[in-house]
Amino acid sequence: MGWKRLAAVAMVSGLALLTVPATASAVGVKGIGHNASGLQPNATPGSEWHGSYVWQEKHVWCVQYALPAPDSNVGYKEGDALLTKAGKALAPDIAANISYLLLRYSTTKSPDEAAALAHLLHSWTSAPDGAVRLDTTDPKFLAYDAPFYAARLPKSVMDAVASMKADAEANRGPWTLSATAPKEPLIIGADSNWTVALTKANGKGVPNAPIAYKLTDAKLFDGSVEGTVTTAPDGAPAAIKIIPTGPEPSIAVTADSPADRPVVHQPIQTDNMQRMVTTGGEKKLNAAANGQAKTAPGAVKITKIDSETKKAIAGVPLRVTAKDQTSPALKQDDSPLVGTDGKPLVLQTGSDGTVAVPDLRTPQEICLVEVTAPKGYEEYFDPKAPPAACGTLAAGQTLALELVNKPNKPVVPSTIPAGADGKTPVATASFDTQLRPGLMLGVGGLVLLGAALAGFLVWRRQ
Template sequence: MGWKRLAAVAAVSGLALLTAPATATAVGVKGIGHNASGLQPNATAGSEWHGSYVWQEKHVWCVQYALPAPDSTVGYQEGAELLTKAGKSLTPDVAANISYLLLRYSTTKSPDEAAALAHLLHSWTSVPDGAVRLDTTDPKYLAYDEAFYAARLPKQVMDTAARMKADAEANRGPWKLSATAPKEPLIIGTESTWTAALVKANGQGVPKASISFTLTDAKLADGSTSGKATTGADGAPAAVKVVPTGPKPSIAVTADSPADRPVVHQPIQTENMQRMVTTGGEKKLDAAANAQARTAPGAVRITKIDSETKKSIAGVALRVTAKDQTSPALKQDDSLLVGTDGKPLVLQTGADGTVEVPGLRTPQEICLVEAAAPKGYEEFFDPKAPPSACGTVAAGQTLALELVNKPNKPVVPSTIPAGTEGRTPVATASFDTQLRPGLMLAVGGLVLLGAALAGFLVWRRQ
């Protein structure tokens, strides 16, 4: 829709008209446009011209049909809102149409568009109304004969006027600008799509409109924090790819919009001269959107290991806690990581002796505390100071922890186990024997006495 012309509107349409007269060019110098092939009854000379005029080297657009064209030796000052020649307010639709056309076409280089714009301006502002008539000879009250000039302007001018009028009715203001942050949770450092919409009075989007934006706590992929986006050819919202760099990313957007009502510039030294119309300072619309962003979630993975065999231990119950080993850890959305009992979540190691906890808030110090001793490891388990492993979970990272369990002491048997396979079990034991001298003499005497007694009995028998 040629929105790049918006920036040039002020310079061309006379926002700097509040000046003293500059070096005169001439009275009523024609700019861009066409002459009609005839002059309506009672009109003054030059009224057949349809297009812009040159005032102090600027192209301007005039209302108050039939009055003399602007004189560069005459200064102009900004007035109030544009009224009809009869001094009445324009209807909202007509005012919006004029504001849009001035915003869209006031910098045109096309003679057809310039003539069509002048025709539309006069047909809306100098309609017959009360003292403003077609049959008067007073230029201050002479109405514009729309049908007369429509029949005498080139056909392409009238075709262009119809196109421009339809354009105005389809795209006129007031426009509304809005910005929208993504609905999904935002992750710092991860790109997301924000949108900016420019909507017309009929509720449809303005096509190919330029929207400027500035980012806070965020950037574009190339590192810049400002730029311009364009709405779609169908008026769809402009999309901006934003990478949050902090916890509170936001976008501020601005766009040009037609003024609700156009204003005029009036001659300072005389009333007997056409007024010059401008956009009235097209409105600057602004809007903003903000969101909350978090660091990327992290995870913790712990492995339970036998201190002697170095093998993993399955089925170990572990409680996931915060740094204090008592309160629950936090999930990515800042909710508490608890079980159905409302207490810190308890998980069990799998067959490979590991367990992983994903979706954790980062950065955060996490502890995994043994909730109960696994079978075969009860002897060294202290419920008042259970084994634990702690560490800090970083954004987008998995914290690897290891928790070692010491097995119970082996039990030494007091007897040797019985034999097998039909053999008679034999129990053995070892003794440590020490003989004292006195005891040895007593034993020797008893041996000698026994031998003598045995000899005596043999002698008696013989």
């Protein structure tokens, strides 16, 4: 593509042509190119020259074939867009071809390329059209006979004509510059791939094209916020690894492109002189892309344990909420963390007594609220003020919380159970208070006998 050559061309501006003081007095000084082996009928002598002219020590290119060549003593001013010799606008593709070829080849040092460029310029701007024709002797209306000169220019020149036309068709403007932010969510502090592309009129990428960029709310790995990247040799977009440093990362890119249409310069003092062009000129293209970045997501992990044994409690339902313990917490995509019922999500602790909630927005204060008491812990559970654990999530971190349950008070039994598991019935005494007559006589005799023996024992002691 010859970007160094294009950059050099950009140094030649149309405004420089407005300087009137001449540095040479010669008229129609030939620059680089070839003479054809013959002169077109009715053409002004000298029109067989195909190449550049030197005007005030600058190489210029003429249009409006057959008029006198530029005089360095005649000032030129910048005019409007280049028209045909018949005064008509150039077709957009032809204008783009001319603009690209002037930009690409106006500083050539090759006589073949210079002659080919002159041939193409005259073929496109001075073709027969209405009053502009081949059979007139008036140079203002004489058309350029392209087949005539194609047969009389060196073969190497016509080979260059074919090559340059193909180059223009493949690479002409207008070019389009674009920048694209990643589709995936952007995380502050994490690198992401952004792309920049420079596309030709045919939809293909411009190869090896330098594109300058500047970052906002973002940086490269080395901490820089601006630089230049080059498209691939096949024209594929260039990728830039960017690290967002704020919530609104963006990239602004600039690149040079051929102008859509060349600008003609016309003589100030006379109309009887060829108009000229210097370069199609470069125009600056601009594009930008923006993104939205968030802090890295966080997670919370809660452990449910017994206050006395410190053992894990499984199967405890916990509601995930925001700080107010009523509204739902937010996920990384800012959507509410809710269940199928539309209410804050409820999770249960696993066999290890823990439950984890990933991909949560940060920073954010989050709470896990006990929904119902597990079996054996009902006594100290207040449904109006259920146990809860809260904390603030930090970017990329896991918040560890602990929620303690106090077990119910043990119940002391009034009887001691017998047997394993206390399921054997407790033995109790049974008394019969009904006395029969015979039994009563026996009992009375025993009482009297006992009294007599007691009296006898007392007498013997005495």
